[in-house]
Amino acid sequence: MRFSPLITDLYELTMLAGYLEEGMHETPAVFDLFYRQNPFKGGYAVFAGLDTALTYLENLAFDKEEIAYLKGLNLFRPRFLEFLRDFRFRGRITAPAEGTVVFGNEPLLTVEGNLAEAQFVETALLNIINFQTLIATKAARIAHAAGNAKVIEFGLRRAQGPDGGSSVARAAYIGGVRSTSNVMAGMQYDIPVKGTHAHSWIMAFPDELTAFRAYADVFPDSSILLVDTYDTLKSGMVNAITVAGELRAKGHELVGVRLDSGDLAYLSRQARRMLDEAGFTEAKIVASNEVDEYVIESILSEGGKVDIYGVGTKLATGMGDGGGALGGVYKLVRIGAEPKLKVTSDIAKATLPDRKKLLRALSEDGSCIMDIIALADEKIEIGRKVYNPVNPLQFTHIPTGVRLTELRTVAMEEGKRTGSSSTLDQLADRCRQQLACLPQGCLRFINPHTYKVSISSGIHDLRLRLMEELQQA
Template identity: 70%
Template sequence: SEGTVVFANEPLLTVEGTLAEAQFVETALLNIINFQTLVATKASRINHAAAGGAVIEFGLRRAQGPDGGLSVARAASVGGVRSTSNVLAGKTFGIPVRGTHAHSWVMAFPDELSSFRAYAQTFPDACILLVDTYDTLKSGIPNALTVARELREKGHELAGVRIDSGDLAYLSRESRRQFDDAGFPNVKIVASNELDEYIIDSMKSEGGRVDVYGAGTRLATCAGEGGGALGGVYKLVRIADRPKLKVTSDIAKATLPDRKRFLRAVAPDGTFIQDLITLADEAVHPGDTVFDPSNPMQHRALASGIRLEDVRSVVMEGGQRISPSLMLDEMADRCADQLRRLPPGCLRFINPHRYKVSISRDLKVLRDRLMEEVMDGL
């Protein structure tokens, strides 16, 4: 199901059919799964860095086309970024829509204060002012405070301010101080401008006082370390009754042959211990020897006191869907729950714990035999 946490070299999806039918859906499946898995992962990392702060998806203007923008909003929601500035995505998928005005709104008025007053008059109960058009601390925040006082006199409260440039950690601290000193501790500080998990983590380490993060370019394009593209592949593993193998000089990139099960070892407290890939009809038990797929010399015993859960389930059979479609909120809840069940070190941005993904003995033996047969035939 969508929202499931997965790791490299695991079989996310199996398609069975005639060769022509299976080939027909390859491009569509890879396009959808690769991009949206990448975005959901990036969103999850950004959400983790925010550590309790809200995150809004701001990426439409930098996404790869209008359809790409919709995919970004949907996948980001699965990954934990549960609101978007993309109005069409809100209508299409039911994602809460959030946002502020643009710099052009401020520049269209004779002065900044006039623009703030006009916006506050239009949205008195949802007023977030963009304060960095001219000078955040000398102009934007003082004018926002003026409007905050005027709103309070009319029975409303300023919702927040957004900072979109400059030293966001410093500016957020100073903005927070000025609003607190003036008696407006509930005004939210929103930050945007090329944010990703590393920048957010750095801002927090520097004492930034940001309540809401707007993640745009680096979320929508998955730019930065480890981003850009996800190299998921779609390979033939069995034809009729014959297992098949794509051979490469790098054993880590060799496909795993035949029909397979994808299992997750779960501790009694619900923590995920490791993942295991086996042949479809193979029985495995705690204590069995399992192998690192990229380094056959590394092997370990499957832990005792665990239960093995099938990660995948049948979605379509005979060309008909047989499992219900999940709502986006259900997918996001599933993702959040599974992330909590990972060993804590897996979520570190620097030198993360390496989650174990193993293959069974029978699958290893089959892979090794097929590789030998192919190489002997060259």
């Protein structure tokens, strides 16, 4: 799959042209992609989008039509346009595996290469990683709220365009929502596709019972009937139960009913009672209509009887308090042999310089204790002092009795993948396993526990030294 290199901001091209004119384009450079605050005011994020990003990088090239378009802008010199003909990404990518639980200020992708290639890919990588990580995180929250109930991704019609719709289905699967209504995503990513019918199906027939019978006749072994077109309990459920009896008489079973409006907790309780009393104890209840983790939590707290949640708008758009977008950024951390630091009046926004490694401290039973960001070649020992990345006066020590494991590996070298892609099931299983190892407080939706992320003394000291040098300059 090819992504056009014109999926970028204009300033990436103007900087690229400038580096070429200044003779800087081949200077070695290192960039980090990271975010500062967990989305949805939550306790974590789920890293996603790496495979898509690697596909973009592997196939990065300008074709004749794209170069002709840039020429027509009358902005770039002929030498630069000629340079683009052979432009490729030939660098290195270091990253966690998709489905890894991550936190603010941690380097997700580290991009190494010459300045031209490492700078140019900024916009596309942010676009891919920010969106898919946001959606995977939202899906993980929704799946956690649903507990033993299943969740279907219903968000295509509200997603950010056709490409966004497919990215939603993929990222949501990683986060734990393992089916979709999006048929294209089903084919593209081998995701199970699920669906029912619309209110318009009911309205197209003379009456509701006739509509239900017609649908059940066409799909006798996969019918889920939408029961809220007119009156959920007095009409929809009564007619659905009638059709369920007719199906059973023919050797088939009604799969379930779908509620798409009203008080979902109350209606699901009543629907469950009616189905059970009629002898259809295995029929499922599907609930949709602006569902998210908070709605699911409310339904369960009120004794709702929902088996499957259809989640659309709020998943596909990353809607929610503190949601809407992941604030991922892309910062230069080394150029040539010099570590680089972006510093502002706000220490919380000062970047972490130089090449780094990301370590996770695990207890004997595999529970996550803390993460440590350290210099790439720094030796980290148990018991060592580590610092708060946003407050250099706060420090703690790596606790005894833990083991340290590196969270990232080299995923691309010289512009080529270093390994084969994992299946979506493997990525989703990793996400589920990692969430189970987090402190339970991290999974809360309101005032979650703040997982400790620290920086090593090496990064701490280097950052303070660079700040002092900048101030003196």
